[in-house]
Amino acid sequence: MATANTLAAILNGAKQIETTFLGIGERAGNAPIEEIITILTKKQIESTEFTLPDVYKTSINISKILDFQISENKPIIGENIFKHESGIHQDGTKKNINMYQYLVPSDLGLKNSQVVQFPISNISSKKILHNKFKSIVNTEEIDENISFYKLVNKFSPEVAPEDTVDLLQIIKRRSKDGNFK
Incomplete structure (x- = not known):
């Protein structure tokens, strides 16, 4: 108010x-x-x-x-004001910085590369997820790992793609050995 x-x-x-x-x-x-x-x-x-x-x-x-923590979601000055998790927003912002932002980094005297964030999440675009997993698994394992990551990330948003790759390998190994029930 x-x-x-x-x-x-x-x-x-x-x-x-x-x-x-x-x-x-x-x-x-x-x-x-x-x-x-x-x-x-x-x-x-x-x-x-x-x-x-x-x-x-x-x-x-x-x-x-003052050693005062600013809330990461605080309008205008919070750390997350230029953070885009949605695949549509990530793609649009990469094409045109003004597309989903009322305020752009240059308004605050900042460079886009300093503050614009495109974190990987279960709502990232297929292209972004594919590029991420392409760097950590074999081509034939990409789709399976993306599906598993999206499932795990829904329940545990902080989990990294690399962690789900390791977890999926453990599950597959244990299920093959009969140690997974």
Whole structure:
């Protein structure tokens, strides 16, 4: 509500607003400055002496100085703001950085290669999964390993493709030896 109320105040003529960096401030209820500056800048509502790169760098520096952990899913400054797990999003973002992102790394003074993430998961595209498994198993084992990875990853999202390859080999070996029931 603080962000919405602050924007409403600006749109209705407020000349001063109260915001916080990382929620640190005198009391609860103040708007996050990174959200306000982003909206004002991207929607071209109001000019401000703050720039998005300045606000981003300041937020990161404050978190380091105070040893304050920023939530990875925090809008604007969180680590995951440029993370794409879905195969469609990964493909689209590779083709056009603006496709699924309101904010792009350059808005924050960052390079795409520094922050855009395409993690492998059970919702990654067939092409991405195929390329990943091509580097760790024989060609004839790729499809079987992808299917097994997707199954395991649904229940254990942190599991790496390499781990499921090893696990599948153990299961196959034990079932062949009769030690798997």
